[in-house]
Amino acid sequence: MTFDINRRHALLLGFGAAALGTFGPTLKARAGAKEIRIGWQKGGVVALLKGRGLLEERLAAKGVKVSWAEFTSGPPLLEALSAGALDFGTTGDVPPLFAHAARGNLVFVGAYRGSPVGNAILVRKDSPIQTIADLKGRKLAFKRGSSAHNVALKLLRTAGLTLNDIEAVDLSPPDAAPAFANGSIDAWSIWDPYTARAEADPNTRVLATAEGVVPAYGFLSANGTFAKENSDLIVDTIEALKDVGRAAQSDLPGTVAAFAEATGLSKDILTVVATRPGQDYGALSYVQEEHIAYEQGLADEFHALGIIPRKLDIRAAVWTPKST
Structure with a gap:
């Protein structure tokens, strides 16, 4: 990116x-x-x-x-x-x-x-994405210039990826939530309380949190x-x-x-x-x-x-x- x-x-x-x-x-x-x-x-x-x-x-x-x-x-x-x-x-x-x-x-x-557990990358429960490495080439949404930007960067790095390896989609939380729900994006980097609200949906799965990676x-x-x-x-x-x-x-x-x-x-x-x-x-x-x-x-x-x-x-x- x-x-x-x-x-x-x-x-x-x-x-x-x-x-x-x-x-x-x-x-x-x-x-x-x-x-x-x-x-x-x-x-x-x-x-x-x-x-x-x-x-x-x-x-x-x-x-x-x-x-x-x-x-x-x-x-x-x-x-x-x-x-x-x-x-x-x-x-x-x-x-x-x-x-x-x-x-x-x-x-x-x-x-x-x-x-840091409240900062996470989320995917849909039925998504084929099982690891951070699977995000390569996928649409990952986060608000540019937000803490989610840093979380995305650092979590991708744990799998040897950079922001250039994914399709970054710049969305604010109110816009990202429906895009995530309808499958317009593959994954979402987000913070609490939006993380907790998304987790309450049984169709949401936490791919990774920032724990141990980003304070x-x-x-x-x-x-x-x-x-x-x-x-x-x-x-x-x-x-x-x-x-x-x-x-x-x-x-x-x-x-x-x-x-x-x-x-x-x-x-x-x-x-x-x-x-x-x-x-x-x-x-x-x-x-x-x-x-x-x-x-x-x-x-x-x-x-x-x-x-x-x-x-x-x-x-x-x-x-x-x-x-x-």
């Missing part, structure tokens, strides 16, 4: 303009902001924070409102963040690389680690200008996430119920997600050395493969709170 970098840059610029039209012009500095706009996806502690309303309670005393915008994957969320249409958001490990490679106005502000790192990002001018709000948000995460891990039944209310997903599916090996909602922090090293290694690899157009300095893109 080859990647058209110029086309990707055009898409980034195009989305930035669209995002501004959707959320309103916001590229000016917002020191002393009276609102923090958060991008979220189904699943994860940010979704739980939205459902609990804890951040709204914390920021009410400062006269700061919280608004939420849901995204189906990380790449468009970070495009909106870079354009100044959002202030804060959460994604997997790969979307920030594309955003920073496009010189987006964003910084890393936090990180977390979930269960399930996720990152919290903020618009660079917003983080510089409103450091206190970034700290408030991350501390609220840490509190919610710790409470969530200590009460998984309550967490499942809260996730169901926040996302509209069934409790059965969310119970699978919450109890995966290695899942720990309390494992969220400001950016640490291990996170920088991991993301730098991934950035260097993606640049060497020609997936992103330039080398990145991850450390230079990390926001550090004045106090934690």
Whole structure:
């Protein structure tokens, strides 16, 4: 699979303009902001924070409102963040690389680690594909620039294959799910809770998970200008996430119920997600050395493969709170 970098840059610029039209012009500095706009996806502690309303309670005393915008994957969320249409958001490990490679106005502000079992390549139960090697020449769907992109690359590598050995189909989760169901694609690289929802269908089979191959790192990002001018709000948000995460891990039944209310997903599916090996909602922090090293290694690899157009300095893109 080859990647058209110029086309990707055009898409980034195009989305930035669209995002501004959707959320309103916001590229000016917002020191002393009276609102923090958060991008979220189904699943994860940010979704739980939205459902609990804890951040709204914390920021009410400062006269700061919280608004939420849901995204189906990380790449468009970070495009909106870079354009100044959002202030804060959460994604997997790969979307920030594309955003920073496009010189987006964003910084890393936090990180977390979930269960790699929730990141998987799926096939239909009756598919002749029995091993990763059998994917050669097949249609494998994943959202380009998402964590599923990296999972596909790394799992293919375990069988001596590259992305050039398969027919990559760029689909967001809402588009990939029906394509997978109707057989338009042969396999699907995806993350939780979409993995768990697909697994609930008896016609779905897990070909391989990322366990032992790709750690399930996720990152919290903020618009660079917003983080510089409103450091206190970034700290408030991350501390609220840490509190919610710790409470969530200590009460998984309550967490499942809260996730169901926040996302509209069934409790059965969310119970699978919450109890995966290695899942720990309390494992969220400001950016640490291990996170920088991991993301730098991934950035260097993606640049060497020609997936992103330039080398990145991850450390230079990390926001550090004045106090934690």
